[in-house]
Amino acid sequence: MLQITNLHANVGDKPILKGLTLSLNAGEIHAIMGPNGAGKSTLGYVLSGRPGYEVTEGEVTFNGQNLLDLEPHERAAAGCFLGFQYPVEIPGVSNVQFLREALNAQRKNRNEAPLSGAEFLKVAREQATALGMDMDMLKRPVNVGFSGGEKKRNEMVQMGIINPALAILDETDSGLDIDALRIVGDGINRIMRRPDKAVLLITHYQRLLDYVKPDFVHVLADGRITRSGGPELALELERDGYKELAA
Amino acid sequence: MTALLPTRHDEAWHYSDIAAVAAAWPLPAPENIIVPAGGHYARTIVQDTGSIHQIDVAIGKDATAAVHVLNIGGEYGRVELNVTLHEGADFKLGGVQIGGNAQTLEIITTVTHAEPKATSSQIVRSVLADTATGTYLGKIAVARDAQLTDSEQSVKAMLLDRSATANAKPELEIYADDVKCAHGCAIGELDPMGLFYLQARGLSPADAKKLMLQAFVAGVFEGAGDEEMLTEAALKKLGELV
Numbered sequence A: 001m002l003q004i005t006n007l008h009a010n011v012g013d014k015p016i017l018k019g020l021t022l023s024l025n026a027g028e029i030h031a032i033m034g035p036n037g038a039g040k041s042t043l044g045y046v047l048s049g050r051p052g053y054e055v056t057e058g059e060v061t062f063n064g065q066n067l068l069d070l071e072p073h074e075r076a077a078a079g080c081f082l083g084f085q086y087p088v089e090i091p092g093v094s095n096v097q098f099l100r101e102a103l104n105a106q107r108k109n110r111n112e113a114p115l116s117g118a119e120f121l122k123v124a125r126e127q128a129t130a131l132g133m134d135m136d137m138l139k140r141p142v143n144v145g146f147s148g149g150e151k152k153r154n155e156m157v158q159m160g161i162i163n164p165a166l167a168i169l170d171e172t173d174s175g176l177d178i179d180a181l182r183i184v185g186d187g188i189n190r191i192m193r194r195p196d197k198a199v200l201l202i203t204h205y206q207r208l209l210d211y212v213k214p215d216f217v218h219v220l221a222d223g224r225i226t227r228s229g230g231p232e233l234a235l236e237l238e239r240d241g242y243k244e245l246a247a
Numbered sequence B: 001m002t003a004l005l006p007t008r009h010d011e012a013w014h015y016s017d018i019a020a021v022a023a024a025w026p027l028p029a030p031e032n033i034i035v036p037a038g039g040h041y042a043r044t045i046v047q048d049t050g051s052i053h054q055i056d057v058a059i060g061k062d063a064t065a066a067v068h069v070l071n072i073g074g075e076y077g078r079v080e081l082n083v084t085l086h087e088g089a090d091f092k093l094g095g096v097q098i099g100g101n102a103q104t105l106e107i108i109t110t111v112t113h114a115e116p117k118a119t120s121s122q123i124v125r126s127v128l129a130d131t132a133t134g135t136y137l138g139k140i141a142v143a144r145d146a147q148l149t150d151s152e153q154s155v156k157a158m159l160l161d162r163s164a165t166a167n168a169k170p171e172l173e174i175y176a177d178d179v180k181c182a183h184g185c186a187i188g189e190l191d192p193m194g195l196f197y198l199q200a201r202g203l204s205p206a207d208a209k210k211l212m213l214q215a216f217v218a219g220v221f222e223g224a225g226d227e228e229m230l231t232e233a234a235l236k237k238l239g240e241l242v
């Protein structure tokens, strides 16, 4: 589904990704772990087309098409979803209004009929309820005044509404309390664990992986994948840290 | 009304398109509105053809006036309000100007608190693209015995291109000592991270900008009788700029 080959990328003038190769098949969940500043969020931004993140070498294909050729909104319509490490506050724009517009823009891009207000609200209510979020909150301006955990939960509600084929989730577990972690973990499984979908789960901790069991675990260090393995690799990292691994 | 054509040395015309003013010169006498004591006056001005509106409003004791302005059309558009508040009167202005190309748009207000206990509140939002210029000059004058005046100005401009210009000049002239005059003024650009977030969720760049600009002008027309029409016209104009 997603094939990243020898990806190099700069942020500003600084090389951050330095030959990253990774491939995800449909039905798989991959976890990416790695030290602070290694380039994990950069990978997520490059895959979703954030301006200022310049690919200098390498290729990314998504379901056979060149992902890097697409604008951010076209990547979304193609089925890519980025769960932000730091979800952005947008004053004055209500969650529901923005999500309905976003979903319908994606549907239009795929030649599907738009959802009516009522149809959309039904979907939104289902997802919000499943993730334990108040409908009132969904009517408030996007992320404004949300707590850290509420922002992450909101990302998952959005993912549920948009229902993407590929989710890149950047530290979705950070900032969540113990109960929220379970709810969000269940949400990821419910929305994304399907034979036709894939997840790239960026995390620092095993605790999320207790709920969302990865098929593969990779270490991203200094801009490339330095090690890959099964779920046991995460446990090993938790025990020994990255230093041990590098030695 | 000035008999002579104004020049850029006149403060109130400092940012104006004098050629456009000259073409309209001489201006007719300002429209004169008197709101009787205890009365209510509401007015909507949509400037969409490139014209100059000069309106004098005298608001009587305990009377209210609410003016909503959408300044969007023509090469040069100017809405000038000269407001006098008597005891306990209230004046509200909600103004939006949206300009592209080489448009010059101006909202100029002089609000005089002539007597005690009057309140005034002005909100002006400008969205400017290309080489457009948007100006707000807002003078508040508080007379010597106009104690307990409460006046507010909130002025914000959003520049969509580096080549656009926003001028904002709130000015206070206060002769009373027990008054509250608050003014806030900000000129900015759309938050690039917000735009990226919206696009990452599927909105096209134009729709993302439009949504954020819609939020920027939202609320200005709240309470206007023509709120829906004003909002729709503003959105249409925003859609042409993004």
Ligand SMILES: Nc1ncnc2c1ncn2[C@@H]1O[C@H](COP(=O)(O)OP(=O)(O)OP(=O)(O)O)[C@@H](O)[C@H]1O
Pocket: A011, A012, A014, A016, A034, A035, A036, A037, A038, A039, A040, A041, A042, A043, A085
């Ligand atoms: N605008 C920028 N200019 C220069 N360097 C940048 C810029 N943005 C990010 N970086 C650098 O890129 C590197 C990778 O950052 P990134 O956010 O991808 O790390 P990360 O692996 O997600 O870290 P964390 O685990 O802390 O979230 C860091 O060293 C960071 O300082």
Ligand SMILES: [Mg+2]
Pocket: A040, A041, A042, A085, A170
């Ligand atoms: Mg990060």
